Amino acid sequence: MLRVFVLLGSVLLLIFIGFIPILFLFIKSFIADGRFSFQNYELLFDSKRTWILLLNSLSLSSATAFITLILGVPLGVLLTKTDLPLKRFFIILFIIPLIISPYILSMAWFYTLGRGGVVAGLLGEEIGAITSNFLFSFYGVLFVMVSVYLPVAIILTMTYLRTLNPALEEAARLSSKWFYILRDISLPLIKPGIMLSGLIVFVLTLGELGVPLFLRFDVFPAESFLQFSAFYNFNAAIAMAIPLGIITIIVLIIERRFLRKKVFQFGMTRMDYLIIPLKKTKPIFLIAVGLISSIIVILPLSVLIAKSIGGYPEAVKNSVDSIFRSLFYAGFGATLLVIIGFPMGYMLEHRAYRFYYTADSIAVFLFGLPGAVIGIGLIGMWNTPSTNFIYTSMLIILFGYIAQYTALSERITASALSQIPDSMEESAQLAGAGWLRRLFYIVIPLSKRGIISSWLVGFIFCLRDLGITMMVYPPQMDTLPVRIFTLMANSPEETIAALCVIMFAITLMPLGGLMVITRYMRW
Amino acid sequence: MVIEIEHLHKFYNGKSVIRDLSLNIDKSERLVILGPSGCGKTTLLRMIAGLVVPDRGYIKIDGNVVSKDSKIIVEPENREVGMIFQDLALWPHMTVYKNLEFGLKAKGIIREERESRIDEVIEKIRMREFKNAYPAELSGGQQQRIAIARSLVLKPKILLMDEPLAHLDPELRLVLQKEFLKLHEDFGITVCYVTHNRDEAYNLATRIIFIEHGEILKVTKPI
Ligand SMILES: Nc1ncnc2c1ncn2[C@@H]1O[C@H](COP(=O)(O)OP(=O)(O)O)[C@@H](O)[C@H]1O
Numbered sequence: 001m002l003r004v005f006v007l008l009g010s011v012l013l014l015i016f017i018g019f020i021p022i023l024f025l026f027i028k029s030f031i032a033d034g035r036f037s038f039q040n041y042e043l044l045f046d047s048k049r050t051w052i053l054l055l056n057s058l059s060l061s062s063a064t065a066f067i068t069l070i071l072g073v074p075l076g077v078l079l080t081k082t083d084l085p086l087k088r089f090f091i092i093l094f095i096i097p098l099i100i101s102p103y104i105l106s107m108a109w110f111y112t113l114g115r116g117g118v119v120a121g122l123l124g125e126e127i128g129a130i131t132s133n134f135l136f137s138f139y140g141v142l143f144v145m146v147s148v149y150l151p152v153a154i155i156l157t158m159t160y161l162r163t164l165n166p167a168l169e170e171a172a173r174l175s176s177k178w179f180y181i182l183r184d185i186s187l188p189l190i191k192p193g194i195m196l197s198g199l200i201v202f203v204l205t206l207g208e209l210g211v212p213l214f215l216r217f218d219v220f221p222a223e224s225f226l227q228f229s230a231f232y233n234f235n236a237a238i239a240m241a242i243p244l245g246i247i248t249i250i251v252l253i254i255e256r257r258f259l260r261k262k263v264f265q266f267g268m269t270r271m272d273y274l275i276i277p278l279k280k281t282k283p284i285f286l287i288a289v290g291l292i293s294s295i296i297v298i299l300p301l302s303v304l305i306a307k308s309i310g311g312y313p314e315a316v317k318n319s320v321d322s323i324f325r326s327l328f329y330a331g332f333g334a335t336l337l338v339i340i341g342f343p344m345g346y347m348l349e350h351r352a353y354r355f356y357y358t359a360d361s362i363a364v365f366l367f368g369l370p371g372a373v374i375g376i377g378l379i380g381m382w383n384t385p386s387t388n389f390i391y392t393s394m395l396i397i398l399f400g401y402i403a404q405y406t407a408l409s410e411r412i413t414a415s416a417l418s419q420i421p422d423s424m425e426e427s428a429q430l431a432g433a434g435w436l437r438r439l440f441y442i443v444i445p446l447s448k449r450g451i452i453s454s455w456l457v458g459f460i461f462c463l464r465d466l467g468i469t470m471m472v473y474p475p476q477m478d479t480l481p482v483r484i485f486t487l488m489a490n491s492p493e494e495t496i497a498a499l500c501v502i503m504f505a506i507t508l509m510p511l512g513g514l515m516v517i518t519r520y521m522r523w
Numbered sequence: 524m525v526i527e528i529e530h531l532h533k534f535y536n537g538k539s540v541i542r543d544l545s546l547n548i549d550k551s552e553r554l555v556i557l558g559p560s561g562c563g564k565t566t567l568l569r570m571i572a573g574l575v576v577p578d579r580g581y582i583k584i585d586g587n588v589v590s591k592d593s594k595i596i597v598e599p600e601n602r603e604v605g606m607i608f609q610d611l612a613l614w615p616h617m618t619v620y621k622n623l624e625f626g627l628k629a630k631g632i633i634r635e636e637r638e639s640r641i642d643e644v645i646e647k648i649r650m651r652e653f654k655n656a657y658p659a660e661l662s663g664g665q666q667q668r669i670a671i672a673r674s675l676v677l678k679p680k681i682l683l684m685d686e687p688l689a690h691l692d693p694e695l696r697l698v699l700q701k702e703f704l705k706l707h708e709d710f711g712i713t714v715c716y717v718t719h720n721r722d723e724a725y726n727l728a729t730r731i732i733f734i735e736h737g738e739i740l741k742v743t744k745p746i
């Protein structure tokens with residue numbers, strides 16, 4: 001009884017906070033001048049600009065997904081399966097771009113490649129003009145997006161490779177060189193994982209707001225945001241949001257239909273899988289990986305840090321309130337995410353009740369939906385006189401976090417729980433322990449590590465959020481990423497750079513925590 | 524002698540797993556290594572196959588040194604050693620035919636010869652009608668035969684078997700033991716078979732070696 005109440009409760013909460021607003025949005029898109037009509041859509045699809053935006057969005061997302069896989073899969077293989085030196089160091093390095101707000105990276109690239117940037121300073125203004133044109137083009141945006149989402153492909157490749165039954169490769173090793181083993185056995189077996197990471201990158205790029213806005217590349221979420229915030233045209237913003245929602249649903253269906261059941265040989269993580277000796281090619285791979293990581297991570301961050309010198313007093317004075325608000329919201333948000341995500345993850349792992357699948361689909365759908373769309377949905381729902389207490393308080397930001405990021409805590413919980421043998425809970429049940437008792441004395445202590453990880457990941461994602469927060473934040477309640485974005489246009493560069501570095505530094509703390517946990521905690 | 528092992532040592536985290544082990548395996552014999560779980564049987568087989576690097580001692584296959592102390596001299600793919608894993612490790616995304624073909628292809632054998640060798644082996648194990656089946660569509664016994672066929676099609680000098688029957692129920696185990704003896708007769712291959720099951724050892728072996736804590740206790744021949 002209690003079990004169904006808690007599990008169902010978490011799902012209903014997510015539906016209420018995240019899904020209903022989107023449903024409302026969908027219904028509202030069919031209403032114009034107070035009655036049912038396709039007017040919003042007619043306006044949308046009659047305009048040539050819509051099609052350009054759609055083309056831009058789709059080509060950017062596909063190209064990012066494609067290149068991310070081309071680079072990320074080999075890097076994932078190198079960092080998991082070979083005796084490449086400094087593997088751990090490189091893994092951390094590659095993860096950094098993912099955990100900071102993507103547009104901070106584009107800012108760093110602006111200081112590097114822009115007209116007044118480092119390259120221009122070193123190589124002259126003509127070269128600077130070329131690099132600046134590159135940065136503010138499709139290819140520049142593509143480059144930044146690839147560097148942001150490369151970690152997704154790397155991490156998923158690594159994860160799936162590690163869950164592969166090592167005997168499958170060993171059996172092949174008796175008759176074959178590594179090249180054929182990787183080509184014909186290992187990589188085909190993790191193909192669903194590779195495709196999944198492609199889809200995730202596609203969806204996340206599709207929803208990205210900050211980078212295209214900053215680099216002035218016209219895509220759907222940016223346009224939706226501008227319609228709303230610059231022109232106060234709520235109907236147009238809604239109509240813009242719908243195509244994004246539809247694309248997200250299509251991607252979700254692809255994931256559910258084709259990738260779900262196709263994963264072979266899962267769950268038996270043995271740590272003694274064979275290592276590929278790189279032998280004479282080791283220096284070559286080391287240089288290649290070193291070069292890639294220097295270009296996409298070390299270079300922009302070094303430029304950012306160099307640029308920030310002298311900007312700190314002003315930065316702190318301007319934004320100390322946003323910094324603390326960011327930490328507070330993220331901490332609060334992460335806690336709520338664990339509270340809602342844990343029961344949902346439990347339900348997913350135990351396949352408890354028939355609606356576990358629907359619940360998971362809703363969470364994943366909301367995760368894939370662009371933050372700007374969720375933001376518009378929340379505003380549409382709560383911006384009424386009687387619900388103003390939500391609309392004008394931090395609640396609306398927290399609602400946004402829950403809507404978008406519950407899938408993360410749900411999935412992390414589920415994978416942590418899958419490591420605990422069912423017999424643990426069952427034996428407690430036979431001993432007469434009720435569900436709540438089992439939960440608090442068996443399940444939660446055994447999945448401590450997973451819970452802390454999901455809190456930290458939730459914290460990182462709330463902290464780096466721009467899409468939702470920028471849409472919904474009430475006056476004087478902005479977070480640091482939003483503050484940086486609004487100050488950007490008319491503040492000295494070193495102040496902005498300093499704020500970016502501060503932002504970067506506070507995101508590194510939970511990452512450090514995450515690494516300690518994955519390394520030193522058994523459970 | 525197919526395999527000669529002299530003064531082999533292996534340590535894991537400073538703990539000795541194989542201790543000064545010397546052993547010869549003769550052509551066409553069915554050597555069974557019998558010992559309790561954790562005594563180092565799997566480690567020994569994996570060192571013969573080249574999947575684990577020893578710390579001291581050497582291993583010879585057909586008179587050629589394949590590893591000396593902690594140096595691998597012949598890579599696994601060039602040792603001509605077949606191995607049957609406990610969970611069989613059939614590649615789930617490949618048909619029976621493709622499973623058998625992979626190693627031949629990797630060794631650069633031309634298509635006509637691949638086909639004729641696969642056909643020959645598949646005929647011998649009476650699995651012709653399952654050529655295009657996926658492993659998941661086969662019964663446990665059929666999977667076992669395919670795993671053996673996958674090794675034999677490469678004409679290995681020795682077949683290493685790591686408790687292939689350990690997970691199965693007693694009845695099936697007896698059936699498969701008979702089947703295994705028949706296959707051994709048909710192919711006339713040298714086998715090194717590892718188990719912790721005494722009955723199985725006596726049913727299958729032409730010679731039994733008892734090991735404990737990585738050392739040989741005694742050697743017997745069942746009647
Ligand atoms: N990769 C490894 N790392 C550390 N210890 C290992 C590893 N493989 C095996 N061992 C240890 O070596 C001992 C022998 O293992 P194994 O050869 O698998 O024994 P058996 O196959 O006889 O059960 C065991 O104590 C086992 O824990």
Ligand SMILES: [Mg+2]
Pocket residue numbers: 561564565566685686
């Ligand atoms: Mg063993």
